[in-house]
Amino acid sequence: MAAGRLSFRNITALAPMVRVGTLPMRLLALDYGADLVYCEELIDLKMVQCQRVVNEVLETVDFIAPDDRVMFRTCMREKDRVVFQMGTADPDRALAVARLVEKDVAAIDVNMGCPKEYSTKGGMGVALLSDPDKIEAILKKLVTGVSIPVTCKIRILPSVEETVSLVQRIEKTGIAAIAVHGRFKEERPRHPVHCDYIQAVAGAVSIPVIANGGSLDLVRTHADVEEFRKATSASSVMLARAAMWNASVFRSQGLLPVETVMEEYLRYAVQYDNHAFNTKYCLCQMLRDKVESPLGKQVQAAQTNAEISEAYGLQEFYQQTQDRLQTKRDTLQRSSQPSCPVMDGDIITMAIKFERREYPPQITPKMFLLEWSRREKLEQPRYKTVQRSQDRAFQSTVTVAKKKYRSSLWEKSKKFAEQASAIVCLRVLGIPEGRLGEDDSGLVCKRKREGRSNGNSEEERGKKLHVEAEASEPAAPAEGEGPNHPTQLAGTL
Template identity: 65%
Template sequence: MVNRAVVKLCYKNKVILAPMVRVGTLPMRLLALEYGADIVYCEELIDLKMMHCRRVVNEALGTIDYIATDDRVVFRTCEREKSHVVFQMGTSDAQRALTVAQLVENDVAGIDVNMGCPKEYSTKGGMGVALLTNPDKIEAILSTLVKGISKPVTCKIRILPSLEDTINLVKRIERTGVAAVAVHGRRKEERPQHPVHCDVIKAVSEAVSIPVIANGGSQEIIKDFASIETFRWATSASSVMVARAAMWNPSIFRKEGLLPAEKVLREYLTYAIRYDSHYSNTKYCLCQMLREKLESAQGKKLHAAQSNEEICEAFEMIDYYKEVMADLEAKRNQLNARDQRESEQPEDKEHADTIQMAVRFNKREYPPQITPKMILLEWCRRQKLPQPVYETVQRPSDRLFNSVVTVANKKYRSSYWDKTKKMVEQSTAIVCLQSLGVSEGKLYEGKSPLKNKRKRDEPEVPNGTEMTDTSSLDTNKRSSPLLTKV
């Protein structure tokens, strides 16, 4: 599910927006930039999740995607926001933080460490506000990042029980060399309904020389672009960070004034479809914008929608959806055809006699825990043949994989190159099984050819079933409650 809100930040005389929404938030960030924001933040992403991601150039969408081992998109960005997007992470370890920062720094404008999240999913891992009681660790994380990367480093904190402790902590943060510090004007136990402590932020701003970013004014102060300056003035801050007010209507960044909600909704949906946002992300953001209109006929249609197509139907944008999907499919087909041609080029004489087919493994077509590799291995055992031998290589140009399997002294391969070693070896096993005339064990083929496997029900897995990208969107595989940053 989606998490977070949109943050606006005025830093060094720039207006900075940070949509703090879980994975798939590129559409919201781009919309914010269109409305006048200068900088956008990604959602908070946990270092342990990001460490295992691979960087993929998505030519069809024109994006850079960071993909987890389960093939979910954890972070997506594009050239339009490259010099504007700040990567925000959750971390409790300096070396992990540095590993992640070095992974993404060439695709972002800066790195931010969130030390202000009070939610259990964060604090139980020693992240978020849990760091505020461990200034030594804060210093180690920030110092390591400042020394280890070339991009600016910032952090966000909440205020401590006493003003003196808060100022002392910010002064210690200042000494690490960070570019700025955001101060959320509430204590860790306080929530949006509690008043923001502008006086504490002001005292901090006057006590240090680095820019202080005031945060926490959405509920009571920030209603439009002009009131952002009101909040900045009340806190003596260099800049302002806004969350929920910006999520409710991202056009809050327009100096000319707010746009009607209907126009903002449709413009957001245009970006969401263009950049293939997961429908749960799209739905969450639209619900935040509709707010009191959720009980309207349109709101009820949105609430019932289970795909981007159904969402577009609710907003009478189905023609746009079909046009974009057709264009995207055409681009993907062109890229697949290009990759196919490249893969069919003779790479060496060793594969001259290899049996090759254009097949690709789709795990939704198989019962749980049954794969082509398992079926091929079992067939070899029944035939008293040596077990299959896989030779898998990675292409340096795009880091895709291809594999050759040898069975009974014959070689088989799929002409497709895939993004994981695991997937491409399954595809290669399918080529071998089809060449041998052996059942692949697909759901629609009936009984599995694996005799020695425990029988189990084979639930229907309809083609086209989507895996919800909940990071906690899951861009992070968490099922925590929604978080809002103010």
């Protein structure tokens, strides 16, 4: 009954490819006409530790590892056409992962074709082909344990007879379809695909057979897909490298220039906050022999999606996307947080954002808090700032008179996070913060408020004031390192 929800007959699919089959590439393949898209192989040991998180900013569902890495990201656009492929050698763990993702994907696939060491050393990938009992146990557990179709992808065995025998045993587990990569486990993409093996499998089972491995010399355009299907007698075709090089191979109208494909891919990567190194890897695969061109060298040198966007002349699109996402992030944070003070452990919190336009150019809440502390003969405010790894946002806690204050909202910069924590402290204590239109409190002298200083320009006065204030606060030592780890930072005005 579950298998009837999704058809594997007469379809063309994006094959699972490590580092390639992430959300931007999957969406691009669907745009160009792919019927199904497989994610890259994701290892059960890593996935079983993940937490399912609805990302309201990106409008995605994210499966996040304990170290805050996004292991799998999907969205409603592909929900009924994305197949989740896992690497596993354990029936119970496989079922746990399948149940974790089954509400967000169309089917579950077990990888039995990867020859790479990272997969085989754990008994996964092609290592499973030598253990039919384990194959049977895993697939039966999945078929009976989830409500969506279960499939698997294999490589061929040394003889046609062995291959057919294994596939017939697999069919009896109740899976919905089987993909066959027509190469032996020791063969690589440079070796010709064995269409006769796939043809033998297709004639021996009643479930749909998906032919894979034709990108080397059989499939270069959309018209070639049907020829490959006929050559293998398969129900369907799965494309890997042909799609990686130019995803428009799925277009019935013909290939698009790879430059167009790269730009459309990059737009998805920016829109869905794809990891920059993954974005760069996929673009370099599309560049192929042009990877040493001026554009290729610029892409290889890039470290962020912003720099990659600049290489393709998409700076404006990148900035507009970031602004839109930040606005959405701010709106969601405000709507979900209380505006009155709340105790979070020993920290007093409020949902406060620092809006620079609400303050004069030469005045900041941190300045007011510093002056008030001096007047009250208190120690200077101490700021401790952390950076969140998944979106690189900042949150700061300020300590004043042995009490801690923090905004529950995250800011786009360290300085803004510190200003927000200062505002929380000032508002809780009922102290002026220097906003436009606020009565003069006397905390900051009139000369500084009005910016009059010996005829100096307003810009020079602002810079001088910033430097003086910055020097008045001792810097705290940094703790932690690396862009993917929470970072403790010193406070600055």
